[in-house]
Amino acid sequence: MDGDDLSGLLPETESNAFVGWGIVAVLCLTLVVTVAEGAFDWTFITASVVAILLVPPFTYRDPRVMPPWELAVIVAIPLLWHPFSGHGLVIDTVTYLAVAALALVIAVELHQFTAVRMTHTFAIGFVVLTTLSVAGVWNVLQWFADVALGTSFLLDGRSQAAINNDVMLEFVNAGVAGFGGGIVFDVYFRSRDRSPTERTYVPPKPLPDDHAETEAPKLRDRLGLSPRRQRQTSRAMQFVLALVLCWGLYARDLPTVANAALALAITFVPALLEREYDLPMDAGLVLWITTAVFLHALGTTGFYVTVGTWDTITHALSASIVAAAGYAFFRAVNVHTDHVYIPPTMMGVFILVFVLAAGVIWELLEFLVDWSAAQLELDAVLVQHGIDDTIRDLVFDAIGAVIVTLWGTAYLTDLADSISERLDGRSGTE
Template sequence: MINSLQPLIGPHRLDALGAWVVTGVLVGGTGRFAAGGEFDWAVLTAVIVAVAVAVPLAARNLETTVPAELLGLVAVPVLVRTFGGFPQVTPFLVVAGVALLLAVVLDAYTSLTMTPRFATVFVVIVTMAVAGVWAVGIYATDALLGTAFLDGQTELMWDLVTAAATGIVAGVVFELYVERSARIARLRVSEPDSSGFDRSEASLPGDGRHHRIAVRALQAGLGAIAVFALVRGNVTLFVNSGGPLAITFLPAVFRREYGYAMDTGLVLWITVASTLHAAGALELYETYGWYDSLTHAVSASLVAGVGYAVARAVERHARAVVFNREFRATFVVLFVLAVGVGWEILEFASGGFASAVGGEAVLAQYGTSDIVNDLVFNTVGAFFVAVWSTAHFEGIAARLTGRVGSLASRE
């Protein structure tokens, strides 16, 4: 049994009346924000209005709207903000609400279709990704125009933490709403057919034997760094070398446990990314600014590939989920931005923990510019995969599809 989002939009006279009332309130809020000089909030509110109005316009029926209770829920942070409440939280609540409405509208009026569970994940990812874009944008504004939107690294990181928490809460609320909505129809979906799935995995340049030699050499280097860290009693360096070394052995684990022989070029790609990070812990990050950017771009390209593979696996397994090429590319970039925000939060938490208990942070941040630089080059790596390299991850997507289907059949 699987849910469909499409029943959330339909002709309901009484419900449409409520939706139009909420829309009118939002139009008034847009004017109030604009008159008060809060143009950022005026734009945010206008976006909600545009999404709400787009539905009846597309249906050519004033009684066909998004559910009034859902639109009202999205409008709550706007109303709270008009009274000056919770200025740090409400912007991200609005972003999460817009992502939620977009998921419903895209499902109803485009070739895209997604289940409520995937829509929940989409809301979380979009909220975190927008927070990353916002961080880069206001930093650039401060640097180029001399504004002072950011008070420092700590304020920026707490904004990212708030965005992540807000996205998760919004996603959970949306899923609970869908489970209890009378509009949602339960549709029985047959077992997925993956026979048409292209299981070919594009090979990276080079010979397989040369790839394996390079992988072993890099693993030896990682092992040497880990041993050096143990001898010196450097816990931070050991974690930052031992962890990446363990990651390089995952392809071998997949081959032994699941019979999946990953392309040797992709294994080399993973090993290079791991080695770059471990070598960076040998003070290369602090010495060479470009090295940190390179490492983040390469690592982000792998994260982007994982995001693509997951999206393709979900799409192939659940027939109620259909994406097009443009959406897959967009999802890859959003996924990497969200993971990048999550990584910065981990680094921030690591620093806070080290400050509380004493000692050196396992994952370090080097100021606001470092955070923004990381987010920018994460995006560079994501764009590279989204535009040129998704074919390298089709094999992983095929394997994930089989695993998801196997787990589903056991349930």
């Protein structure tokens, strides 16, 4: 058993179990309080945490097998704030530190009770991404409740910009908690005895389904265009981007110049990867990437303002690229190492978490660029238009991830396997 895995994080000690069950009992009491107060959102959240904490003892049929009490305490603190203080929970770094702790508990339980395998380094990365994703999903759900049910979780009468600023601050808190929690948990992992217990069940790593002898489908063969036409289309979009760049330079339009230059540079990345690292980039994949950056750069010339759906289309398409990158990475790690494995049935969840976290980071980047430009009295290269725009972006990020999960992953097998071969080659020379 690799000493870097999660197998020893379900201790079978009476002291750990005593504290763990005590925390569960207190949380069950808070369920009664939240139900009596009609705070059914808190009831749902608390019940979910209790269920997650009780998975190990019920699975092993041993009350001594509980998650580490330190993690249970961190998770419980924000949940106890509402019933014992009489005030709603203020979303801050402490709250998202609890989310990070709960994500780590989930990572440990996935490793113990499913075919998923994680090293502690991979689990910490999962914690950081999950914390950011939860921040995004939480605000999306509140926004939908306000729009559909007339609540005022987010849309409380303030301006779109003011609400959006608060949400960005919440995203910062989530990021700080995620990264801070990752550092704390890394120290925690290294300080504990991680030797596996007698009851630890680590399922054997199955062979990936796509290791079959059949050749993976090619994206270029499914687009309805010949590979030659696909390459020509990519070249045409590069030419238009060059024209947009020249126009931006002539007009001294900084946002257009920055977006066109970056988009044009990205369109040459596939060729660079293929030439320098021998990664397969078929014409369909190149067209996919080029179209995403082309539409974004073109949008900055006025289409974002004049075409209402332009922003949603570009976000979904860009998110699909991020999802593809996430899939290629996860699958490459799957093939490269025996100590990390994500089964096909779970791959979609990991891709969605990856894309939602990337979406939150992108919104923070947009906000930072927009704010910095305002402070320097410059034209913003990236602009946010309020909370509605932010939430729509996050929703279509998720849609892009789902599209890749359901349709696109089969076409990325060659790329992922080539990345894995590169990793194997590097580890073999070290």
